[in-house]
Amino acid sequence: MGKKFLLLAGFLLVQAGLSPPSLWPQEAPPQTYIIGDPQGDWGFPSPMSHNPRGPGYLRVSFLFDTLIWKDAHGFVPALARRWEYRPAPPTYTFHLHPSAVWHDGKPLTASDVAFTIDYLKRHPHPWVDVRPIRQVEVAGPHTVRLVLDRPYAPFLEEIAGTMFILPRHIWQDIQDPARFQEPRATVGSGPYKLAEYRRELGLYRFVAFEQYYRGKPVVPELSFVHVGNELLALKGKAVQAAAIPPEAASELKALGFTVASQPHFWCLKLLFNHGRFPMQELAFRRAVARAVDLRDLVSQTVRGHGLPASPGLLPPDSPWYHPPATQYLFDPRASRELLASLGYRPTPEGWERHGQTLDLELLTVPGYARVAEYLKKSLQEIGLRVRLRQVDYTVLDQRVKAQNFDLALSGHGGLGGDPKIINDVVAGPFAAEFLGGYRLPPELARLLTDQLLTLDVAQRRQLVARIQEWLARELPTLPLYFPTQYIAHDGRVPWFFTHGGIAKGIPLYFNKLALLPPGNSLSSP
Amino acid sequence: MISRVLGYLFVLLFVLGLNFTLPRLLPGDPLTALAGEQELILTPEFRQELRQRYRLDQPLPWQVLHYLATLMRGDLGYSFYYHAPVLQIIGPALLWTLLLCGVSFLLSTGLGIMLGVELARRRDRPWTKTVLGVCLVLESLPGFLVGMGLLMVFSLKLGLFPFFGALEVTPAKSGSFGAGVLRHMALPLLTLVLGELPGMALLTRAGMLKILNAPFVLAARARGLGEIRIKYRYQARNALLPLFTRLGLRFGTLLAGAVPVEVVFAYPGAGQLLFQALLKRDYPLIQGLLLVSILAVLAGNALAEWGYRWADPRLREQP
């Protein structure tokens, strides 16, 4: 009897799997485009409560527009049809699109822009720092003037191209923006409206906004969803696009998927503690640089899916890249000579100075264990003793900030956007975190301030090239490599690589312009 | 009875104490969990705001009071990562897990008892040994192995079931919502049932074997009662009563077992949420989830015990 029941139960379960085809969509109907994401939830999609990391911003970008945006070549008009700049006082005038409307039908006007800037001054947002804006003047329903207190070169990319414009009629009474997570908070001016958000599924379902001022998007429904295994999902056609591990690239290509590599905006660096000897000595840092064969490191530790880094920090994918004249070719003999020049004597146990053998500790998180082991081996080849220590990344950050380390492996992104990123990681409050306490020589400091004030692109490029040359010469950290990440999709949507990354330099592939009717990508005036 | 309540209270206090002390033992600054080594650089103002929100700059006794007070209010904290109250994040995920675990529990208990009864009564049949062997094997295998096997065979190779989620992403026609849910739930359900059913069956079998030929059974037979009635009202019921509380405890095991299974199937339940929270070191969420699950288990146990007292007439008179 019991056996029969078991059989029945089994039979029922199999039936659930074999219901009639009408209840059984095997493939998504052609109207929907689903992008799979291994992390899933990136926060409630409102400009003030999305997850502060790139993918969080990306999802909101489909719902909200900025003043200007970027395509494959550079800046393009978004909410602002055109813009002008006047140098004295530094003022940007934006002429807004007259037919821009909010998802609830109300028109978007200059007062919304003014409100947004004022609101961001009162409620700081991790992505947009509006302090350079001294004053906002509304010169008409569709004209707004932003007056800065001094010339600010990153303005167009970091503020005009990143700041989501908020509807005043919805946000004016909201005191706690991060906790405002009602459907009203997602009313924006972007090409899509939010149809459904389910946090536990990482599901963001967007439907095309018919009255979008640039024309209705070509793809009627766009969704992001959490997938456990992106390869399974892609192969099973459950999603149309997803980031993939590099090993899968060739097989997916063979299956007909379009595989593209994302721009290299993230860099892994070897940090030196500039408060300790010998890390504070330039000769030592150069010795380490020459002891490591970066090309071999990439091929051994990331199977070739990466770019050996430039000592000037910026990657070749960045529009501001300039190959520094100072390069550190793999030369273990030169390494040894440099170490000897510091007063170290080579002995069988290691390098000795004043009776003490040099013994350093290299901190790493488990994710970069291979790189750390490779470095350890390379340094052993020149007789340098290195101990590896794996810690959690919160511990690593803490120790680096407290300057309680010798060497550490750490990385960060944002290297594709405006070169202001160099200022952020080399100077200012984050220098300790990113550089291990390196003290800037005054000339480099001056170059860094100047580059923010220089609006002429050609001139600025020269300054940034000189900055990279300085970094290569001084080597405050040793950039190791830029990992390559891949994405695969079925080719239906013409995704492209945004010039310098989306908004502030997000190296993601999904720029909303690819979903608009053709004839929309016009470069900046 | 009082001792039972005291026992539950002890467990609760222990878990609360754990929840409070563990994060303070963490090396490093919890805020760096957000900034870490990601693409974003947090401005000092934003960090200060975060610090204030999580009250990390207050003295310790104040933090304890604050913690207890917030718990009383039902506020389980604010998730670093999701930018939302923990309770709000847990809510929908917990519903999915309760759906999955609830149905699994009912199925595995019901079917398990039936199987156990048959195994005991027909222990001389040839198939009993094989079924026992299969049960033993299934019971000892971890859920994620079984789940992975099912995923590979039924989803990957045969394409019958989906790979992730709990419902169809594209809501097609009305009425297919339920079918979508069923379809997504089928494999995780099967995995959990295959994991729990053997245990129930074996437990039932052990209990049954003890009373198979007890006097009251002989008396019932002598009175000419039908076999099915004897099987369930007399044998099974009496065999199971002492095991009632142990059966109730298995709900806890099921809930814990759902964690790896949800990860395998990317089922958006509390287990998957916990896994993601562990990856991202979202401590308030981790703590909130575990507190809620343990409360659920305690509630389940209490229910089972109360049910036992009600079901067993011998205990009804006792306090």
Add this chain to the structure above:
Amino acid sequence: MQNLKNPRSRLKLVRRYPASRIGTFLLLLLLILGLIGPWLCPYNPWEYAGRPLEPPSLAHPLGTNDVGQDLLSELLYGTRTSLGIGLAVGLLGVVLSLLAALGSILKGGRWDFVIMRLVDAWLTIPPLLLVLLIVAFVPPRVWVLIMVLSLFSWAGGARILRSQALEMQKEPYVEAAVALGGSPVHLARRHFLPGLYPLIILCFLVQTRRAILMESSLAFLGLADPQHKSWGMMIQYGMKFMALGDYWLWWLLPPALALGLTLVSLALIGFGLESRFEPTLKS
């Protein structure tokens, strides 16, 4: 109750119950592999011995993983870790259970009450949840795992041992010993322990099995000691490449089989022993 001190009667025990026989055989095989594994291994599993994602060949009988480490070596080292942790937890757990059971019996009265309430309370919580909570905050090292897992496995054994000891307490020879004024330690050693041996072995097996199960589940969820290879971690990494070609055949299947066989063998031994002590359970 048979006196298991006699090796011949112990052998008879194993021979009579085929389940135990198969189980013991499997377990011994795995133990041997675990012990001599490092010498069998052609490579150090931490070394990047070959190209990544290589299929099985003479040089790498199970191929390599995604960073070029030999999978067979990983499997053999993982055997050590999983079995080692399991046995350690089983041992520690059984010792704790024994101490708790005997302690509560011999001290009696309020001690007994408190310890048993503690045990009951402990048993209500599924261990995995609490272990997850703790391991999320305290970095998972092998000794931490052993301690935490033991902490959550002694309760069940304590209850079983105590109920058996309670029965034994009623035996006349024990009452006599108590009347003669035997010290608790003496009572424990000479009178309780010999009778408890079979149950102790059973508890040990059950706790070892549960520990291996939990350790592999934790490793699967990413909470394992990064300095030791583990089956659960192999399976977790292998899952990523499940959909890619045939990698699962030599990456996922071996550790899954190893894990499954270990757990099943322990279960079989346990089942055999259980049948022996509960004659009504004989099939």
